[in-house]
Amino acid sequence: MTTTAIKYEPDLSKPLLHEIMERSGQNLPACYQCRRCAAGCPVGVEAGVTPDRLIRMILLGDREEAMNNLLVWKCLSCFTCGARCPNNIQTARITETLKQMAKEAHTEPLLPKVAAFHNAFMKATSHFGRFNEVEFMGIYELENTASAVKRGNLKIITDEIKASSRLGLAMIRKRRLHFRLARVRNLAEVKALYKKSRQQTDR
Amino acid sequence: MEIAYYPGCTLHASSELYDIQSKLVFRKLGVELKEIEDWNCCGATSAEKTDEFLSIALPARNLGIADASGFSEMVIPCSSCYSRTLVSQKKLAGDPALLESINAELTQKVSGKIKIRSILELLVPRAQSGLIGEKIIKKLEGLKPACYYGCLMTRFPCDMEVPDNVENPQGMEIVCSALGAKPLDWAYKTDCCGAAASVNDAEMSLSLMSKIMKDAVARGANCFVSTCPMCQFNLDAYQEEIREKYGIAERLPVYFITELVGIAMGLSPHEMQIDRHFTEATGLLKELELI
Incomplete structure (x- = not known):
């Protein structure tokens, strides 16, 4: 596997490192590149970036590369890297931080469907306080379609419709799709938590 | 005996069979699963990936309800709900400022006393005891x-x-x-x-x-x-x-x-x-x- 050289930005490395350490709660400088994380990462090979390499990018101050690589978007938060790290660094917390930073910087996500999925999940649960699969799929497919249209890629839309109708029909047959909307009675309380979250981000 | 029960969204939807099975099986073992009142979605992995505050606050509301329920233990069969609820409880135990900020929004406050159990933590001792x-x-x-x-x-x-x-x-x-x-x-x-x-x-x-x-x-x-x-x-x-x-x-x-x-x-x-x-x-x- 060939890898591109990581650019070292001494002036930029400190603020980037501190921001990510603060937000993710992870002690990145403790990484001594033993690569136990790389050996266990289920997506590292396909992403072309393993957890050790992501940590290196951050330590060297390569903000652009750290936010725009496939590991950030393919990371499944399976926590294998963190469970095996001799220095207790949980890289899944770092990829989560980087996803949030990419969103705040209005960077186009490398895997738009992953971003659309999590946005749709949060939007769907904010409406009734519970996750309703049918409502979620509606929001998710709309977000996907909007993003595919924006990128002029219409094949994604037809593939998506095929895949979700195949699954949806199988779910109906097995009585595993529910059309009744579940709802929290004290919805105001749940909404207050969402509101507090927005206030914190705005600050 | 009775124990508090958090089914989570999935056990009320695509994995309803798991909810039905759990209740029947534990009844046979002499344990009644008592679903906590008016619970909400824990936020699952999506909150964890996109919103640090909600990833703690959403399970916290359920923890508050469970703490006020009078039960000492709550079983959570779904791995994701189990993990997120445990993480929220642990985080709040070590962060009094965050606990105060979240409790300010809740009618039933988090006190941290409910013990969270996975389904295996209930089944394994009952298998070992015979x-x-x-x-x-x-x-x-x-x-x-x-x-x-x-x-x-x-x-x-x-x-x-x-x-x-x-x-x-x-x-x-x-x-x-x-x-x-x-x-x-x-x-x-x-x-x-x-x-x-x-x-x-x-x-x-x-x-x-x-x-x-x-x-x-x-x-x-x-x-x-x-x-x-x-x-x-x-x-x-x-x-x-x-x-x-x-x-x-x-x-x-x-x-x-x-x-x-x-x-x-x-x-x-x-x-x-x-x-x-x-x-x-x-x-x-x-x-x-x-x-």
Whole structure:
């Protein structure tokens, strides 16, 4: 596997490192590149970036590369890297931080469907306080379609419709799709938590 | 005895069978699962990935309700809800400012006293004490399950006391052995199935599941057993696709741990809702003359 050289930005490395350490709660400088994380990462090979390499990018101050690589978007938060790290660094917390930073910087996500999925999940649960699969799929497919249209890629839309109708029909047959909307009675309380979250981000 | 119960959204929707099975099986074991009042979604992995505050605050509302319920323990069968609720409780125990900020929004405040239990933490001691053994009507002879734990039963985003071996857990094996089944030793029991990636990064997820499936088949398993509704759903609903794409001839039913306990204790396939699997699951039990 060939890898591109990581650019070292001494002036930029400190603020980037501190921001990510603060937000993710992870002690990145403790990484001594033993690569136990790389050996266990289920997506590292396909992403072309393993957890050790992501940590290196951050330590060297390569903000652009750290936010725009496939590991950030393919990371499944399976926590294998963190469970095996001799220095207790949980890289899944770092990829989560980087996803949030990419969103705040209005960077186009490398895997738009992953971003659309999590946005749709949060939007769907904010409406009734519970996750309703049918409502979620509606929001998710709309977000996907909007993003595919924006990128002029219409094949994604037809593939998506095929895949979700195949699954949806199988779910109906097995009585595993529910059309009744579940709802929290004290919805105001749940909404207050969402509101507090927005206030914190705005600050 | 009675115990607080948080089903989470999935057990009221696509994995309703797990909710039904859990209630019936524990009733047989003398435990009533009492669903807590007016719970909300825990935020699952999506909150964790996108919103640090909500990833703690959403489970906190449920913790407040559970703390006020008067019960000392709460069981959470879904691995994701279990993990997120535990993480929230731990975070709040160590961050008084955040606890105060969240409690300010809640009618039922988090006090931190409820003990969160996975479904295995309830089943394993009852298997070890012989209680499950006493209730068995039909030993599950011939059943060779690959016990599949997935990620969230033993790995957490922060330091956590894990009630089983992190890399090679044994809880499900202990329960299956008590039922008379022969669980197999295999290599992928704590590997990731991709969870939500089956929807948003399908190729990746199918490839991960194919490895899990191939190892289970190579070891001679005739079924999977799972405690996690995401793992169960993925291996069950996408199995046909995995088999086609990766040329796997075998077809393995994917049971919840609860339906195996139920069948062994004489609950009917109808009560256990075994016809609701995507990958046919009654054939094997009939073939082995277990139902």
